[in-house]
Amino acid sequence: MNQARRGSVLNFTKMHGLGNDFVVVDAISQPFRLSTETIRELGNRNFGIGFDQLLVVEPPGLPDVDFRYRIFNSDGSEVEQCGNGARCFARFVRDQRLTNKKIIRVQTAKGVIELRVGKGGLITVDMGVPEMNPPAIPFAADRRKEVYTVEVAGQTVELTALSMGNPHGVLLVDDVDTAPVTELGPRLENHPRFPARANIGFLQILDRSHIRLRVFERGAGETLACGSGACAAVVAGRLRGLLDARVDVELRGGHLVVEWQGEGSPVMMEGTATSVFEGQVRLAGEAQPRRRKSPGKNARQGDGKPAQNRQQRSRQTAASRR
Numbered sequence: 188m189n190q191a192r193r194g195s196v197l198n199f200t201k202m203h204g205l206g207n208d209f210v211v212v213d214a215i216s217q218p219f220r221l222s223t224e225t226i227r228e229l230g231n232r233n234f235g236i237g238f239d240q241l242l243v244v245e246p247p248g249l250p251d252v253d254f255r256y257r258i259f260n261s262d263g264s265e266v267e268q269c270g271n272g273a274r275c276f277a278r279f280v281r282d283q284r285l286t287n288k289k290i291i292r293v294q295t296a297k298g299v300i301e302l303r304v305g306k307g308g309l310i311t312v313d314m315g316v317p318e319m320n321p322p323a324i325p326f327a328a329d330r331r332k333e334v335y336t337v338e339v340a341g342q343t344v345e346l347t348a349l350s351m352g353n354p355h356g357v358l359l360v361d362d363v364d365t366a367p368v369t370e371l372g373p374r375l376e377n378h379p380r381f382p383a384r385a386n387i388g389f390l391q392i393l394d395r396s397h398i399r400l401r402v403f404e405r406g407a408g409e410t411l412a413c414g415s416g417a418c419a420a421v422v423a424g425r426l427r428g429l430l431d432a433r434v435d436v437e438l439r440g441g442h443l444v445v446e447w448q449g450e451g452s453p454v455m456m457e458g459t460a461t462s463v464f465e466g467q468v469r470l471a472g473e474a475q476p477r478r479r480k481s482p483g484k485n486a487r488q489g490d491g492k493p494a495q496n497r498q499q500r501s502r503q504t505a506a507s508r509r
């Protein structure tokens with residue numbers, strides 16, 4: 188096997204959706220394979236680049252699909268869904284000229300999602316049909332309910348459990364500013380009733396079409412916004428009979444519009460995607476095998492760690508919101 192010199196360079200783009208921030212990597216045009224440890228190091232805000240999620244663009248493995256979309260939390264875990272990431276993914280593949288389509292079909296670990304690039308840079312994501320069946324979430328319960336009681340930290344809380352492709356628990360609170368996000372968030376994320384862990388949303392209803400939301404994300408902690416969490420919150424509010432079909436969701440980092448017509452319908456989410464800068468990181472450790480001239484469909488390249496003398500070049504420093 189040919190070996191490139193140690194310390195290969197990985198090109199990336201730093202992006203965010205309402206402050207939920209991402210490092211996005213094109214794994215079609217460059218070799219990419221990172222260990223869990225390296226992803227954690229790159230995600231570290233003090234010693235790495237810093238991100239809530241790492242998003243990887245790969246060639247699709249299915250017909251009639253444009254790309255494969257892989258998502259890693261900053262703790263290194265690979266997950267099924269990321270709503271804000273999906274909007275950034277759509278903007279990234281167009282900015283990088285990997286496609287010029289306005290409707291982009293993307294393969295995720297939980298099926299195919301569709302991204303639509305609209306006017307003014309707004310991107311709409313069809314997040315799929317929410318799943319409320321406990322084993323499919325997964326959530327430990329003998330039957331489906333709209334509201335479950337859960338014992339946590341010596342108290343009983345009520346939550347709605349559902350999957351948006353990834354697992355969510357949603358609690359109703361009077362005021363998100365005083366909600367026990369950092370106390371209950373990590374405990375519920377790791378609660379035994381969520382065997383795959385979960386994202387925990389704290390939902391405040393302002394009126395039937397306006398909510399406020401904070402989300403303690405699985406594998407990333409509290410983020411400024413969570414797209415799948417916003418969808419889960421609207422579904423939870425609708426299941427409880429508290430919300431209309433189209434809802435403005437106010438998160439700490441900005442607003443999203445989420446629409447759900449009800450049982451059996453997909454959830455639609457609309458919002459912005461922002462590109463912040465492009466950079467390079469030099470990866471030390473394991474040598475990166477050279478990419479062959481015509482890589483096979485599933486070709487994967489070596490493993491690497493961020494080097495001590497990491498270089499990041501900022502080619503575009505001003506954030507450009509579209």
Ligand SMILES: N[C@@H](CCC[C@H](N)C(=O)O)C(=O)O
Nearest residue numbers: 269270271353405413414415
């Ligand atoms: N920030 C995301 C969700 C990312 C994945 C999540 N932390 C999980 O583990 O399921 C979003 O915008 O949906």
